[in-house]
Amino acid sequence: QSALTQPRAVSGSPGQSVTISCIGSSSDIGGYNYVSWYQQHPDKAPKLIIYNVSKRPSGVPDRFSGSKSGNTASLTISGLQAEDEADYYCCSYAGSYTYVIFGGGTRLTVL
């Protein structure tokens, strides 16, 4: 099964909002409410920022929000800050055979 489709790069100015899309299929995103998002800074391990489509783990600012419509999940970051500059990956459960599948990643640049 191919990776979920994300834009390679997005950008925004401090204080603005950006949305990163993640396109899958009815076999993954569309079939389950197990979409998660990760933030990864250079040379660091990924950090969970959204799970179950729209829930935030403790400690993650409410500037980060997630949603899903059909086979597409989205991550919105509002009030952009310099420290938000990182790579972002979506992830979805895809059934017991494939288990989980990640997106290709999106590089967020804060201008």
Added chain:
Amino acid sequence: EVQLVESGGGLVQPGGSLRLSCEASGLAVSSNYMSWVRQAPGKGLEWVSVIYSGGIIYYADSVKGRFTISRDSSKDTVYLQLSSLRAEDTAIYYCARDMGGVVTATPLFAFDLWGQGAMVTVSS
């Protein structure tokens, strides 16, 4: 402090083998859903394998038949045995915990705790 620490990475020739370890502190690996996720240099994340608290195991197609996941509950350590290694297996290998073991009694397919990673390089 709850943490995962990987070890065992290194340089190995194509066709060779290597065993990675993931030692957990502050949590019992036997009560959690523990995965390995890898990231090739400059590339994205790829899930590799999982071992459930109940012992169920899954593998990605790309490693099925070549990699083996296991755990030692007495040492709170998860292992990944890598065999028949190929150049395309070159990656940082992360150990990761599914938050489902903490929040619910079932996996949530979301990884809330990660190790620092172990680099595996397959090259002659």
